[in-house]
Every structure is written in structure tokens, then in C-alpha cells.
Amino acid sequence: MDGAAARTPRRRALWWPAALAAAVALCLGVPALVASGTSASGSAAAAPASDSPEAGFARDMAAHHQQAIDMSFIVRDRTQDESVRLLAFDVINTQANQRGMMMGWLDQWGLTQSTAARPMAWMGHTYQAHDGSLMPGMATNTDLDKLRKLSGRDAEVFYLQLMIEHHKGGVAMAQGYVDRATNAVEKRLAQSMVNGQRAEIDLMTDMLQKRGAKPLS
Known part of the structure; x- marks a missing residue:
């Protein structure tokens, strides 16, 4: 060996x-984080309504995050490149942590984790869901099937391209909530997503360039 x-x-x-x-x-x-999720100033606050930006953002970003986690697990097994695997590991851990916070807030607010409302309706979005892509930036089922079949550099490039688009959609949604927020704790989380994912877009664009490739858009 x-x-x-x-x-x-x-x-x-x-x-x-x-x-x-x-x-x-x-x-x-x-x-502890959930306990502070219903309060903007440390005192008890009324739970948000089911159709509020607070509830809508928590539900939709949790679903958005789950796909990023899924894609990162896929690429982890399709390449041995250390930089891509480390990026995937960071996405898995960061977004699973954030998703747990948002699901916890919904539970504490006594709200369901899903509704019949269109995704991102709370921010006036009219995205047409198709082939498993529920919100802007989300990969389609066809994209995910393709990623599962690739390996090595091809898998790395396609993952980075898909994740850049995914982050662009995530940043737009998080900023949409920041602009509407009434919950200070949730607003801070959303702003951290904006900042963190913008930085990762720059990182992934550079990683693509090193592989002789470009973002999809």
C-alpha cells in the first residue's frame, strides 16, 4: 500500500x-439560542404570526440550507481534493447549525415547519418552482443527479458552480429578511449569512479559476 x-x-x-x-x-x-429567538431585547416577546417574515424566513432558509448540506455530502464522496472537502465540511457544519436554530425558533413559536404558502411569499417573491428547485439558487433534481455521477475535478467544478448559485440565492433571501426584520436575534443570524456567504462566493470563484473554470452566471 x-x-x-x-x-x-x-x-x-x-x-x-x-x-x-x-x-x-x-x-x-x-x-440557549432558541430561548433568545423570540426576544429582541431580552424580554418576552409575542410569537410571530405564521405568515410573518420571521416565520417565512426561518422555514424557507431551513429548506435552502438543507439542499446545500445535501450537495456538500455528495461532493465529499466524489473527490479527494482537500480544499473542496474542507469547504464542503464547513458548509455542512455551518448550515446544519443555522438550520437547527431556525427549526428551534419555529418550534418555540408554536408554528409548523412547513405551510401551503409559496416559498418566499413573505418577501413578495414569485419564483416558479421546477424539478426540485423550490427557490432562487437551488439546484434542480437533474443537477443533483449529474453531480452524483461526476468525480474528481469534474465533480469539484460542478459543485462549486452549483454552490455559488445557491449562495447567491441565499444571500438575496437573507438580505430580504434583514430589510424586513422585527426580531433582532433572527436579524443578526440573517446578516451573518449575508456576510459569510458573500465571502464564500469569492472563495469559490477563486477555486474555480484555479481549475480553469467559471461560475455559471
């Missing part, structure tokens, strides 16, 4: 302890 082959199982094995640690931290940290 050569040195590279010996190192590969080790790299894969590192995913599970780290993921377990992140899950434990999420379980310990979310209750």
Missing part, C-alpha cells in the same frame, strides 16, 4: 468524530 492510499481512509475517518462533535455542540447550544 503506498503512502497516498494509506492516508485516504484516515482522512475519511476524520469526518465522523468531527461531525459527532458538531452535533453535540449543536444540541448543547441550540436551547
